[in-house]
Amino acid sequence: MTLDSSARLEVDPLIDDPATRIIVCCGAGGVGKTTTAAALGVRAAERGRKVVVLTIDPARRLAQSMGIDSLDNTPRRVEGIEGGGELHAMMLDMKRTFDEIVEAHADAERARAILENPFYQSLSAGFAGTQEYMAMEKLGQLRAREEWDLIIVDTPPSRSALDFLDAPKRLGSFLDGKFIKLLMAPAKMGGRAGMKFLNVGMSMMTGTLGKLLGGQLLRDVQTFVAAMDTMFGGFRTRADATYRLLQAPGTAFMVVAAPERDALREAAYFVERLAEEDMPLAGLVLNRVHVSGAARLSAERALAAAENLDEGGIVDQGHGKTGVRDAAAVSPESPSAGHSPEAHPQVAEEPSESKNSRTQTTQEMTAGLLRLHAERMQVLAREQRTRDRFTALHPEVPVAEVPALPGDVHDLVGLRAIGDRLATGGRAPAGAA
Amino acid sequence: MSRLQVVSGKGGTGKTTVAAALALALATEGKRTLLVEVEGRQGIAQLFETEALPYEERKIAVASGGGEVFALAIDAERALLDYLQMFYKLGSAGRALKKIGAIDFATTIAPGVRDVLLTGKACEAVRRRDRQGRYVYDYVVMDAPPTGRITRFLNVNDEVAGLARIGPIHNQAQAVMRVLKSPETAVHLVTLLEEMPVQETADGVAELRAADLPVGNAIVNMVRPHLLDEDAVHDAANGRRAAVTDALKAAGVTGAAGLVTPLLEQAAEHAERVELEREQRKALNALELGAYELPMLSEGVDLAGLYQLAKELRKQGAGS
Incomplete structure (x- = not known):
């Protein structure tokens, strides 16, 4: 049913292809981007590639299990990878990345002046786009080192998924922009800019902003800007270079979502945006999809049966007979349930005095199983509708479904299991018929 | 408030x-x-x-x-x-x-x-x-x-x-x-x-x-909702399959035998989730906050x- 509506995203051919050099996992918050990125990393490495995973904000236990919970801003090799490849992982430290850019592009004295500037400290630690910019910066650095043949990037938990495409440009154009140049002018020329017009604009503006923000902040910005002078131009250029890198043929975007309305709406926006920007989309990863091995039993029928059992619990007489008759009927189709042969004696052995209560609990329990199944089927139906809406909008996008695990993942074994589900859609196990 | x-x-x-x-x-x-x-x-x-x-x-x-x-x-x-x-x-x-x-x-x-x-x-x-x-x-x-x-x-x-x-x-x-x-x-x-x-x-x-x-x-x-407690699930998985199959049939479910395994799997997942939720609830209680719960x-x-x-x-x- 779900298979026909859109193409399957084949993960293994993508990660096996040596031409694939960068995979970007993006999507709304809370959909499992980091886990997807890490699971892809483990799988690609175990299939022989030399991989580095750049994560932004991993859950603590996941980071610990990969040995990247110390913030040193360089990739560390992950132990325990099987097969011929290698997995390295790192957690982004945005302030440190920013500091490193400053240190690399300014002489020691100037660098210190910048690093100590209060405005810089605020900008590097707090500006809403800094994390996105630095993630892209780090991606560029990792790519330039040519030490890995596959880089997998997790994107920051932005206020919207699009921030990650927009923020680097915004920061770049801010740092290169007209306004900064204006702020720079008085610092450079002692307040006597050549152009009268600009000067008028400048004094009006610094006057107003000075009033608004307080003169101290403006002075901090001006000294910051003066100190950064040599680096301007660089930011825009770097943002542009990263942009081109993202458009390059070796890059693949994976939009990650959960089968929920908001997450898929965000995913749809992202798909559209990537197309606008000529960025290569590999497909959609749909995490935490619910499946049922008993899907042929509908929610309605399961509930009706549960009600029958509730009523049957009172009128208990016929049960023994039914049981006998059914036990005989079961045998032809029972091979699928491997335990049935040993289960039969249990029924027979039930002491007759306890039979009444025992039967009742069996019925209650079976009714519980049926209600549980009905709930599961309702979830399935809702997820299917949400998914269909996405597919109707974007039938061209291949989808990989990752069946939900009952708990959180925080070790290599769990990541491997996610990787398997990602690659196979969890369809291989029995009961998926 | x-x-x-x-x-x-x-x-x-x-x-x-x-x-x-x-x-x-x-x-x-x-x-x-x-x-x-x-x-x-x-x-x-x-x-x-x-x-x-x-x-x-x-x-x-x-x-x-x-x-x-x-x-x-x-x-x-x-x-x-x-x-x-x-x-x-x-x-x-x-x-x-x-x-x-x-x-x-x-x-x-x-x-x-x-x-x-x-x-x-x-x-x-x-x-x-x-x-x-x-x-x-x-x-x-x-x-x-x-x-x-x-x-x-x-x-x-x-x-x-x-x-x-x-x-x-x-x-x-x-x-x-x-x-x-x-x-x-x-x-x-x-x-x-x-x-x-x-x-x-x-x-x-x-x-x-x-x-x-x-x-x-x-x-x-x-x-x-917690529909089944773990004990019941373990009990069901260990030796009461046939009884469950019978109950399903009695309730009018067709093909009951083939459904027992997936139903019990779902129940086991449910039990695992209930257990995880219990731990998380404990962690939340330790924060000593007021709480609302939404279904x-x-x-x-x-x-x-x-x-x-x-x-x-x-x-x-x-x-x-």
Whole structure:
């Protein structure tokens, strides 16, 4: 049913292809981007590639299990990878990345002046786009080192998924922009800019902003800007270079979502945006999809049966007979349930005095199983509708479904299991018929 | 009950939904609430199935008992221009500032200024009175940034006072902090009974408390019913398969034998989840917060679902 509506995203051919050099996992918050990125990393490495995973904000236990919970801003090799490849992982430290850019592009004295500037400290630690910019910066650095043949990037938990495409440009154009140049002018020329017009604009503006923000902040910005002078131009250029890198043929975007309305709406926006920007989309990863091995039993029928059992619990007489008759009927189709042969004696052995209560609990329990199944089927139906809406909008996008695990993942074994589900859609196990 | 209700939570926990349901719940008996959005996502409009919200307060729903919910999507740039207009009568100079990139600078880049403007607007709505001196809104509910950023977002004082040490923005930051750190404010954290959201909630509570911001309730969202206890599941898996098969048949289920295994698998997953949820509930209890619990709506959240959640919140004491 779900298979026909859109193409399957084949993960293994993508990660096996040596031409694939960068995979970007993006999507709304809370959909499992980091886990997807890490699971892809483990799988690609175990299939022989030399991989580095750049994560932004991993859950603590996941980071610990990969040995990247110390913030040193360089990739560390992950132990325990099987097969011929290698997995390295790192957690982004945005302030440190920013500091490193400053240190690399300014002489020691100037660098210190910048690093100590209060405005810089605020900008590097707090500006809403800094994390996105630095993630892209780090991606560029990792790519330039040519030490890995596959880089997998997790994107920051932005206020919207699009921030990650927009923020680097915004920061770049801010740092290169007209306004900064204006702020720079008085610092450079002692307040006597050549152009009268600009000067008028400048004094009006610094006057107003000075009033608004307080003169101290403006002075901090001006000294910051003066100190950064040599680096301007660089930011825009770097943002542009990263942009081109993202458009390059070796890059693949994976939009990650959960089968929920908001997450898929965000995913749809992202798909559209990537197309606008000529960025290569590999497909959609749909995490935490619910499946049922008993899907042929509908929610309605399961509930009706549960009600029958509730009523049957009172009128208990016929049960023994039914049981006998059914036990005989079961045998032809029972091979699928491997335990049935040993289960039969249990029924027979039930002491007759306890039979009444025992039967009742069996019925209650079976009714519980049926209600549980009905709930599961309702979830399935809702997820299917949400998914269909996405597919109707974007039938061209291949989808990989990752069946939900009952708990959180925080070790290599769990990541491997996610990787398997990602690659196979969890369809291989029995009961998926 | 605090008049400024801030709703945060990890991404994916449904904080916009909860904020909207809370606004509805608080608008009972002729009360009036304002639901504000600060991240430009238009999540409220989507939830209430209306067109995108403009930068103005607009009635979007009527609660049971005649209360009203207004909504506002706060736009930092517009808020700054309003603000400049109010204090400096800037007029065209505002446009010039915009052209030169200064507004962009002030709202997007200058750290903290944006947040001061957003929280400032919400606090203004909290304090606003009509001609008779009554509050215009009984409650203001804010759909706030996620848990990971909430303390920083609300704690504009540290951000801005350090940078802008004098001037109106500094004063504004101080005034906002007075409201935010008072009992007039409660910061609620939406979570699921899953490890990562609960961990993030614990971290968020610690950060909020360290910053002297008033922590409200943990709101556990999407709670699913416990339909079977683990003992029953283990019991069923170990030796009562045939009895279950019989019961299924007795209940009129066709092909019962083939269904037992998948049904028991589902039950085992359920039991595992129940156990995980129990641990997470314990971790939440250790935080010693008040709590609301909202059920998972099997049909997803539509407008009717929103009213259902609001009713649930009222039942648990919101607004009383």
